[in-house]
Amino acid sequence: MSIHEVFMPALSSTMTEGKIVSWVKSPGDKVEKGETVVVVESDKADMDVETFYEGFLAHIIVEAGETAPVGSAIAFIAETEAEIEQAKSLANSGGAAATTTSSPEPVAATASAATPALASQNGSNHKEGRLVASPRARKLAKELKVDLTTLQGSGPHGRIVAEDVEALSNKGKQPTPIAPAAPIPTSAPVAPPAPRTPAPTPIVAAVPGQIVPLTTFQNAVVRNMVATISVPVFRVGYTITTDGLDKLYKQIKSKGVTMTALLAKAVAVTLQKHPLLNASYSDQGIVYHSDINISVAVAMDDGGLITPVLQNADAVDIYSLSRTWKSLVERARAKQLQPQEYNSGTFTLSNLGMFGVDTFDAILPPGQGSILAIGASRPQVVATPDGLFAVRQQMQVNITSDHRIIYGAHAAAFLQDLAKLIETNPQSLTL
DSSP, rough: OOOEEOOOOSSTTSSSSSEEEEEESOOTOEEEEEOOEEEEEEESEEEEEEEOOEEEEESSSSTTOOOEESSSSSEEEEGGGGGGHHHHHHHTOOOOOOOSOOOOOOOOOEEOEEEEEEHHHHOOOSTTTTTOBBBBHHHHHHHHHHHHHHGGOGGGGGGHHHHHHHHHHHHHHHOOOOOOOOOOTTTTTOOOOOOOOOOHHHHHHHHTOOOOOOHHHHHHHHHHHHTTTTEEEEEEEEEEEHHHHHHHOOOGGGOOHHHHHHHHHHHHHHTTGGGGGGGGEEEEEOOOOOOOOEEEEEEEETSOOEEOOOOOOOOOOOHHHHHHHHHHHHHHHHTTGGGTTTOOOOOEEEEOOOOOOOOOOOOOOOTTTTEEEEEEEEEEEOOOOOEEEEEEEEEEEEEEEETTTTTEEEEEEEEHHHHHHHHOOOGGGGH
């Protein structure tokens, strides 16, 4: 008998359990090696899970909407149709697959590639002619009973995204017939997503007296925040004048540069002089990271929180950094980030300035030495060196650091150099 178990994969270093978003295959369907069979919601993103086995999806153990611990079996795959009934019996008896005499093979987890969505679908979901849609779009389509094969994707290279499903559902009418998609050159530029206006996003429609279970994302935040309680931290505040930075931003905003990228770049360049602020604690000692990877906290539409990472932010030019940031945010909110895009940060920024917040303290993320909280830039009356008064744009920043490896003087020196860069030489951020 050749029956294999499909295991709940670990899609991130902090993931302890996963939730089944949807099954791409149904019991009895033929599956190919490397083909997506299920979409799993981890503590960070929705990921397509592929199988290393070829055969038939014999039995689903964990249905859509249910959760399972990492490493537990979520389905059985039989190599032949004749073994499907045996797999069902095995599942009902609670036994393990017969082919686990050697260590079980891991299950690969990758996000769907951004390839053109084809109008003609053969129902087999093979690599050629495969309908390409984000996991969130698939989930929403199932809930709203929308046929994805009738949709024209508006995402990169024709990918169907959640907004396409919502638009069709809201209109309540049949979509325009789709002509077969023409091949798209790999060099063709992708239109940037429309800018989003920051706004608080409700998790669900709250009902007085109702208890709403936490989402997978929220549970991950809970675990991470509880883990930081044992870390001795301290906080240092600083006032930075932003007139020069604001002027620079207005000059290059039309070229696609974002304020988030400018702030991340300024922090990364300053960290070059203060490697201890980019380090982290371990039982063996201080871990000095070779790269400066800036995590930036982003609120998710369903109430979660994720920190996409701008890798090597000190070495990447501001224009490329801004393009990367826009892509990261778009894919983060679509739950399409790869693990290295959210778990490789060495220093974190948390910016609430766009909400008008003056000052706040941020909680240190696990595995990092510092996080910088950024407030709004506001006009303030200040005394000038010549004894007069003037109006200057100023923002409050507060750094939270791990006191096991970083001391007050270290944090203060970092903030002093960051302020000096932003106030006296912001143009250097474009070099």
